[in-house]
Amino acid sequence: MSLVYVAVALILLLTILAGLIRIVRGPTPADRMLAGQLFGSTGVALLLILSSVLRVPMLLDTALVLVLVAQTAILVFLRNLWTVSREKGGEDASEP
Amino acid sequence: MEEAAIVGMKIFDGVIACMLVWLAWRLSTLRDLFQAVVLFIVFGLIMAVAWVRLGALDVALAEAAIGAGLSGALFLLALGRMMREPGAKNGAELKGPPSTRDLPEKGNRTSFMGHVFLLGFVLVLTSTLGGVLFSIPLPAQSLRAKIFAEIGNSGIGHPVTAVLLNFRGYDTLLEIAVMLLGVVVLWSLGASRSPQGVLLDDPILGASARLMAPISIVVAGYLLWSGGDSPGGAFQAGAVMAMGGILLVLGEVRFRFVPMSSGLRSVLAAGLVVFLGTGISAMGMGGRFLEYPRDWAGTLIVLVELAAGVSIAAILLILFMGDKPDQETSPGDRVI
Amino acid sequence: MPLNLNVWLGHALVLCSIPFFLAGTVGLLRFPDVYSRIHAITKADNLGLGMVAMGLALQADSWTLSAKLLAVWLLALVGSSASCHLLARSALRKGVAVWKKPR
Numbered sequence: 001m002s003l004v005y006v007a008v009a010l011i012l013l014l015t016i017l018a019g020l021i022r023i024v025r026g027p028t029p030a031d032r033m034l035a036g037q038l039f040g041s042t043g044v045a046l047l048l049i050l051s052s053v054l055r056v057p058m059l060l061d062t063a064l065v066l067v068l069v070a071q072t073a074i075l076v077f078l079r080n081l082w083t084v085s086r087e088k089g090g091e092d093a094s095e096p
Numbered sequence: 097m098e099e100a101a102i103v104g105m106k107i108f109d110g111v112i113a114c115m116l117v118w119l120a121w122r123l124s125t126l127r128d129l130f131q132a133v134v135l136f137i138v139f140g141l142i143m144a145v146a147w148v149r150l151g152a153l154d155v156a157l158a159e160a161a162i163g164a165g166l167s168g169a170l171f172l173l174a175l176g177r178m179m180r181e182p183g184a185k186n187g188a189e190l191k192g193p194p195s196t197r198d199l200p201e202k203g204n205r206t207s208f209m210g211h212v213f214l215l216g217f218v219l220v221l222t223s224t225l226g227g228v229l230f231s232i233p234l235p236a237q238s239l240r241a242k243i244f245a246e247i248g249n250s251g252i253g254h255p256v257t258a259v260l261l262n263f264r265g266y267d268t269l270l271e272i273a274v275m276l277l278g279v280v281v282l283w284s285l286g287a288s289r290s291p292q293g294v295l296l297d298d299p300i301l302g303a304s305a306r307l308m309a310p311i312s313i314v315v316a317g318y319l320l321w322s323g324g325d326s327p328g329g330a331f332q333a334g335a336v337m338a339m340g341g342i343l344l345v346l347g348e349v350r351f352r353f354v355p356m357s358s359g360l361r362s363v364l365a366a367g368l369v370v371f372l373g374t375g376i377s378a379m380g381m382g383g384r385f386l387e388y389p390r391d392w393a394g395t396l397i398v399l400v401e402l403a404a405g406v407s408i409a410a411i412l413l414i415l416f417m418g419d420k421p422d423q424e425t426s427p428g429d430r431v432i
Numbered sequence: 433m434p435l436n437l438n439v440w441l442g443h444a445l446v447l448c449s450i451p452f453f454l455a456g457t458v459g460l461l462r463f464p465d466v467y468s469r470i471h472a473i474t475k476a477d478n479l480g481l482g483m484v485a486m487g488l489a490l491q492a493d494s495w496t497l498s499a500k501l502l503a504v505w506l507l508a509l510v511g512s513s514a515s516c517h518l519l520a521r522s523a524l525r526k527g528v529a530v531w532k533k534p535r
Contacts, residue, residue, distance in 0.1 A: 069165030079293030080176030304514035
């Protein structure tokens, strides 16, 4: 096991930990989804590093799956939760 | 350097464990449901890493695809639909910048005695489980040796897939049946709004969906095939394919979706039917139900995985998309 | 210390990714509005992940693994760029205020 990679894995985990603060605080919903997006990429990097640390090449498949899946949450959020009504030409009264 | 690396990984595991506990506590007690859903997605991600550390790669794959991806999307979808219900807290005109306080909140608060009771219950449960855990003699007895002894007879190289689809195939058959039942229940609930939501009207949306969706299908096929010798299999492949389909739906790519067509229903049922078929044909070849003969096991399992993978993809996609069309619109076709 | 260039370069690249991830997180926490935060996290998404992928690809055991690593990075690029762009556009339409430097 390479010590360098273990250190990198720990640092990545700590950045995820720090990013949680934005989820808790973030004033707008976009801030929270943003942090989620960052976690997705950091998680992928973490899985890649772990695949080298643990000498398990199959982890790359998990990283691949995570990458493909990371986009959908934001898209669902933008289309169904945080919407802007086109007819009223601006903010809809019933959206946050 | 080795000891330092091992200590480092122990710290890593400790941080992951603490994060899991904190995340679980926080997202259960939050009143702001949107924040809870985002934390749930993060929880799924950290859980996937935890599964990796526990050596369960198949579960990590499934957790990444379903826990962090599909479940998060479904929760957000549900939240969006809840907001448009008459009972939600959003009747008034919005003043000022958008805030999450207008999203639906959870219901009644628990009383003090309720908290005491819950705490006592959790403590009893934890101490019982802890006592059981620490009283297990080491080395722990597991079925590992027995599985590897029999794996030659199963027709599959990867032990997890062998257990799922051969040794305990009955459980998997029932799981697929339950998922199909989910679709039946969903369709009997009646019409609901399309998950497409509001039009985003942005070319980048369609472009990225058109790029990622076919790659999802290829990766799903790869996972399905490699499930024989390495982590993968029908559930993971089906989930990834479903996510690709969801990307297409959200990406405003036009395709024909005929909700109750016989083609769709055949695909949905295919997994269960093929699985039952192989089980019955195993009886025909001189065994009991689902007892695959040694020479045919590999082929039968590949057949089942193929059918189940496609079925599961269709089931998960339908669970996301909903419903029958409204009765007023033209029956049958719906162009998305 | 063995003078294996691949291993050295690989480790160096992975180490170089850390400042980008840190910058992304610090930016996420400290920048004043949504738009600048989006700007910050894309650095982590693109360069941070890219350096990790490149560093690991240099030390991979086979070409297949390197290709997979490259594919992961490229897909992450496409996904995160599209998502962040759409997020920023929606935020603009929703009227989220752009931060102005106070005089």
